[in-house]
Amino acid sequence: MDIKGIDKIIEKHGGVAGLLIQVLLEIQGENHWLPKEALERVSERLRVPMSRIQHIATFYKAFSLVPKGRHEVHVCTGTSCHVRGASRILDAVKDHTGIEPGETDVDSKFSVETVNCLGCCALGPLLVVNGKTHGRLSPAEASEVMKKYG
């Protein structure tokens, strides 16, 4: 994402410091992570110190300060999925990728996140890969799904 794209987002929000979170959310949405240069630009344009931006970028879960892998894996660990055995699904994903939730592997192949209720509890336990939902899974089926992505 280049400086122009960032400026456009800032301008869309009127350059108002109070809308800092909305600006960062939009950059995150477009770019999938928040590069340091982007944060510096936001700091400069909104006249908000970097320390406050870092505070926000680390406080809220929507933000990532590192690039994501090619395949974004989300395992729902909402309450309903939890009581239906989501932790075994998460185990299968961890086994396959070798990483913990919140991490990206060294080859940048997978990023794994746990998420709260996705609104499709009827399908639980479930995982979402690159936006596609795989539901009503057993741990073995979860491993099969992961294999399809390499």
Added chain:
Amino acid sequence: MARLNSPEDLEKLRQEVLSRNDPKRPCISICAGTGCIACGAAGVVSAFEEDLRRQGLGDKADVKRTGCHGFCEQGPAVVVHPDGVFYARVKPEDVPEIVSRTIKEKKVVERLLYVDPATGQRVVHESEIQFFEKQKRLVLGSNSRIDPGSIEDYLAVGGYSALVKVLRTMSPEKVISDIKESGLRGRSGSGFPAGRKWEACRNAEGETKYVICNCHEGDPGAFVDRMMMEANPHLVLEGMIIGAYSMAAHDGYIFVGGEFPLTVENVGIAIRQAEEHGLLGQNILGSGFDFTVRLSIDGGSYVCGESTALMASMDGRVGEPIRKYDHATERGLRARPTVLNNLQTWANVPLIINQGVERYRSIGTSGSKGTKVFSLTGAVVNTGMVEVPMGATLKEIVFDIGGGVRGGGKFKALQVGGPLGGFVPENQLNLKVDFDELGKAGLSMGPSLVVMDENACIVDTVKYFVTFLSDESCGKCTPCREVFRQILKVLNRISGGRGREGDIELLKELSDVQRDATLCALGQGAPSPIDSALAHFRDEFEAHIGEKRCPAGVCRGLSAAGPR
């Protein structure tokens, strides 16, 4: 679209919309809410569009993408109007058959009908399905007739008529006194009388006042608030406009969790449409009243649902709660008088105005009026979004509407109120949906009800909630940083088969510190699941500690029979 400059203009538009709608014309309404989309609803929608065209019926029938109807278990759900034939779990392959049989020949496709598990009978209409039959769908009822992207659909079901009534016939004071008399209480679970908040805000000093809709829903197992918003955003907007009018507030915000992109999108569209129609902005329907609504998206933090954290977050700061020395109705957002209500609270407002106070008050218990919407999930047969009158018992929800425990399993507990709520054992399922009754039982009327069967472990679920709260706490209070960690240490010990005698007492002691020495309701409410688990399921803790056994076979290192 031309701006509507008076209530009469709006009624004229409504008549126009209604006269265009031929009640006999087939309309295929497809649930395309966030839940059904995950089940493949988008493919079903395009299959219908294509197939109607292919069979030359493109101009003979409408396809309507609606928000969540509620019966997620059977999604994607399709209802074919005008006869209201209900098809369950429809796949794109099924579509040509529905089009040729039901649209062309007016016959039902037997194999796609819902089968009542109790009787084995096929059911043709939604209203005959037990899941729907036992609900009272005052707020959710129109969802299956509304495309959330169409303000005209909302007008067709009588939308914005409460606003018209208010602007034509009611003074702001009268609105407030009606809301007070209606007995409307905060649907977040707080149960705070909405009318009292509104009155305090109206009477507060200052020109600038704010109203906020809390559609954050950080409870990790709930989806109703966002799903309701997604399905019928104009209902919430109408409630907010009426509220703002009564308090002379000119700025409104909708604070919404960002995890459901479709919800965010639908609210944005609804706000734009309402502006274009002159229902938001300057001089609303020619009344001289100005009100704008903006969208504020949450960055993903549970504690931001709390009022002071929410207002900090809306101002571009981290969501750390502060001590409430002042009422938000006097000093809230940006230190101005502010009313924050849950989305369901706002959604009840048009209903109260339309029906009148008397009729609204006739539903519910002496202290809790109207209905409440929950997400019903977990180990239940019918997962979905359910609306029941206040006073319904939890048993009716789980067994009559929910169809009981799935897979013929045995019921263990109902989790009520999320991470700050508790567990209800079978012998207490006669508890009623009522703010005071649930409050007395140590529970809050949050958005989620999660059924737990014998395959779920209470110790593990308590650990799940404490882990969640410890992660989500803002970290400002020492107990939130330290006591959570100690509680987790004890819980990990117990679930790992290393529990000691005295651990239960230690948990209780730590809970007491947590409750007494924290600042906001997150810290103070955290002991709630621990307390209720120990009160009703102490034997499970004892099995883990004394016999090194996890009866549900969930905790790693332990099995149902003993240590692994």
